[in-house]
Amino acid sequence: xxxxxxxxxxxxxxxxxxxxxxxxxxxxxxxxxxxxxxxxxxxxxxxxxxxxxxxxxxxxxxxxxxxxxxxxxxxxxxxx
Amino acid sequence: xxxxxxxxxxxxxxxxxxxxxxxxxxxxxxxxxxxxxxxxxxxxxxxxxxxxxxxxxxxxxxxxxxxxxxxxxxxxxx
Amino acid sequence: xxxxxxxxxxxxxxxxxxxxxxxxxxxxxxxxxxxxxxxxxxxxxxxxxxxxxxxxxxxxxxxxxxxxxxxxxxxxxxxxxxxxxxxxxxxxxxxxxxxxxxxxxxxxxxxxxxxxxxxxxxxxxxxxxxxxxxxxxxxxxxxxxxxxxxxxxxxxxxxxx
Numbered sequence: 001x002x003x004x005x006x007x008x009x010x011x012x013x014x015x016x017x018x019x020x021x022x023x024x025x026x027x028x029x030x031x032x033x034x035x036x037x038x039x040x041x042x043x044x045x046x047x048x049x050x051x052x053x054x055x056x057x058x059x060x061x062x063x064x065x066x067x068x069x070x071x072x073x074x075x076x077x078x079x080x
Numbered sequence: 081x082x083x084x085x086x087x088x089x090x091x092x093x094x095x096x097x098x099x100x101x102x103x104x105x106x107x108x109x110x111x112x113x114x115x116x117x118x119x120x121x122x123x124x125x126x127x128x129x130x131x132x133x134x135x136x137x138x139x140x141x142x143x144x145x146x147x148x149x150x151x152x153x154x155x156x157x158x
Numbered sequence: 159x160x161x162x163x164x165x166x167x168x169x170x171x172x173x174x175x176x177x178x179x180x181x182x183x184x185x186x187x188x189x190x191x192x193x194x195x196x197x198x199x200x201x202x203x204x205x206x207x208x209x210x211x212x213x214x215x216x217x218x219x220x221x222x223x224x225x226x227x228x229x230x231x232x233x234x235x236x237x238x239x240x241x242x243x244x245x246x247x248x249x250x251x252x253x254x255x256x257x258x259x260x261x262x263x264x265x266x267x268x269x270x271x272x273x274x275x276x277x278x279x280x281x282x283x284x285x286x287x288x289x290x291x292x293x294x295x296x297x298x299x300x301x302x303x304x305x306x307x308x309x310x311x312x313x314x315x316x317x318x319x
Contacts, residue, residue, distance in 0.1 A: 007290055032296070045126045
């Protein structure tokens, strides 16, 4: 179906822009677009309730990773 | 899975793999590792390995989170 | 084929309005939140963007918000109708708490999107149109021009204030 093609093309586009972007803080939104696309692709490829759980797990995992990257890039929490 | 979709997600994984080598900054390299995993995920999903997918989707980000403090410590020591 | 493409475009517009409205309602562009989000906002501002819009984009990256809720709700409705969408809302709620986010933007977006998507499926749309539509919507916010998108979001935020 056409939805899967659109999602895959958006993923490639976002990854190319992420690679070409020099600033780390601005790379992260492009990678976030790829994560949305991949989460959608999981469900579009396999129409099963567990695919929903897998998409949610992938998305939450990738968001947690981006959050950790962004906050370490920022300098982390000011502790003590 | 259609040939075109296979090609597109393989391209995602390959672009990530090439950029891991060419990026200089350590954060950019970690981001590129995440891109590689994102490109591989649809191939795991389409074969029905959903329990594997859920498990690895939790393991890969946790690995990045473990590696990050190792990066920070290097700059402070230097 | 063209008909389905137009459906996806319409779904993209509906998803855009839905997630931007819910995120602005829940004050995502307000500065001073998650450390990572402010770092991203600073870099977006340095690239010619708006700080409030950049903060919202940073918050979208760092925690499941209404955009994630809409996407997963559309996936849920595709897989299992309204119960699927509400199950997706529960998963988004859990995801929010795992990311240390005490807010309800994601959950609210997911619940609203469940009913919106289901309603559209009754008038000839497919839930997959909303999955692709939401990915297009997030592309327009975070994947095209950070400067322009953040300025648009900043202007909408000032309307709310």
